[in-house]
Structures are given as C-alpha cells and as structure tokens.
Amino acid sequence: MARTLYTCRCIVGGGSECGERFSTAARRNQHIEQQHGEIPCTHQTCGMGFNTEAEMHVHFRETPSHKRLICQHCEKEDGEFRPYQLLTVLARHIVNKHNPTREDLRAIGTDPNIYWCPVCDSAFPHLPTHTISMLHDPRHAAMMTKAEKARYYCGLCGKYYRLLGQHKLLVHEKPFRCPEAECSFATGHTDKLRRHLRMKHGMDPAAADTIVNWARVARSNASGRVLSSRVRQQVRHPNVTLNVLAEASAGLFEEALAGLA
Numbered sequence: 001m002a003r004t005l006y007t008c009r010c011i012v013g014g015g016s017e018c019g020e021r022f023s024t025a026a027r028r029n030q031h032i033e034q035q036h037g038e039i040p041c042t043h044q045t046c047g048m049g050f051n052t053e054a055e056m057h058v059h060f061r062e063t064p065s066h067k068r069l070i071c072q073h074c075e076k077e078d079g080e081f082r083p084y085q086l087l088t089v090l091a092r093h094i095v096n097k098h099n100p101t102r103e104d105l106r107a108i109g110t111d112p113n114i115y116w117c118p119v120c121d122s123a124f125p126h127l128p129t130h131t132i133s134m135l136h137d138p139r140h141a142a143m144m145t146k147a148e149k150a151r152y153y154c155g156l157c158g159k160y161y162r163l164l165g166q167h168k169l170l171v172h173e174k175p176f177r178c179p180e181a182e183c184s185f186a187t188g189h190t191d192k193l194r195r196h197l198r199m200k201h202g203m204d205p206a207a208a209d210t211i212v213n214w215a216r217v218a219r220s221n222a223s224g225r226v227l228s229s230r231v232r233q234q235v236r237h238p239n240v241t242l243n244v245l246a247e248a249s250a251g252l253f254e255e256a257l258a259g260l261a
Helices: 024-036 051-061 072-078 088-098 102-107 127-133 147-154 164-173 192-201 205-224 229-236 242-260
Strands: none
Touching: 072 088, 088 102, 192 205
C-alpha cells in the first residue's frame, strides 16, 4: 500500500508551487507557517497557504471538496465559521455538539449507521464504546455477536472493556515490577516504575531509566512485540555500568540478555 504524502502547494518565485512533500499533514502545515509565513488551509490534503484567515475561509467556501467540511449547524446557531480537516472529524463534532438526526448525518455525506444506536434512537461519537457500556441491557447485547462480545469481555472482572488488552495490562498483568528484593511494587506503566525507583528507593535518574529500559526488553521478549530501536540502543549502551544495576535487577537483566543474544 502506497504511503500518503502531503504536498506543500504554496506559490513561490515564478508562480510555481513549492512541491515539497511530507509524511504528515502536521509537518507540512508547520513548513507552510515557518518557511512561507502563511496560514495553511484547514483541509488535510489541500496544502495551500494564505496571507490571512479570511482568505483561507473564502477558499474553503468556494472549493467543492472543502465546503462540505464546514459545520452548517455552527453557522446557523451562532454564525461561527468552523471548518474541519476530515469528514469523520466533522461528523463526530456534529454528534457531540448538535444532537443530529439521521438526515443531518446523511446531508454531510456520511452513513448514519456508523454513529446511530437503534435501541436509544440517538447518535454517539463512538458507537462500539456506547454499545459495550450498555451490554447489561439485553437489547444492546443483541446488537453484538458472540465473537464480538468475546473480544471485549474480561473474565477476571466479569465486565466488558473497549480496550481489553490495555485493561488487562494495567489492572491484572502489571508486568513492570520493582527489581529490589522484598519490594512488591508492580505496574503497567513504565513511567510509574521509573518514579517509584527514584522516590521510594532513591535511585538516580540514569539508573532508573536503564532499569526501565531493561524491563521493556523483558516485556518485549515475553510478549513477542517488537521493541523500538531507540530503546534497544539505550539498553546496549546504558548510561550506568551493568554491575551496579545487576545487584538490584539480576532477574530483569538475565531475561533481557537472553532475548538480545
């Protein structure tokens, strides 16, 4: 699948377009502001720049592919011009702020069934989250198949969670454990482990960072997930000597070293 590139279409010397391409719209917009001193068009794929916001608003209204991303409800209710970069962003704004009907969602070119709960007869910005939160109601439960329910059900809690993997990691697994003997601290957040090492055990920042990185390696080896190259580089070249850390974290180092060998 080809990677989407975001092109700067600002006019430069000779009347030609800049043409520089970027991996994200945010980087392109930053380029437009810093290199050309212009205001980037709100539309995600446009890439044009303007001297004033008023000029950008005129462009947005007059461009067919852009004008459908203007919230008509905001203009009717308080006269506010509010353009959006994507149709999905506009749709969720309308659902959140304007209590739309099915016809309102169809009018902007989106399928109302993406947001509409037939049981509640109302729209929700993220329908699966709403359905999961209402699975105690048999009418909502009937909207999901048995396989879909299994994706969100935690057997330990007996509840449903939209981000089941994250819930298990933070609440039940807590894989990042303090390496100090007789300390039972465990967490699902590496930041909390780092803070615990520094505040509870008085460890200096460099040592705490290195232990956290080794804990990430151990977690990566156990889960099979690929670790970022930045963390692997830090582990191979730690800020403090291994023998100092090994006294406090022998288990972590042995497990991590085995995976790096």
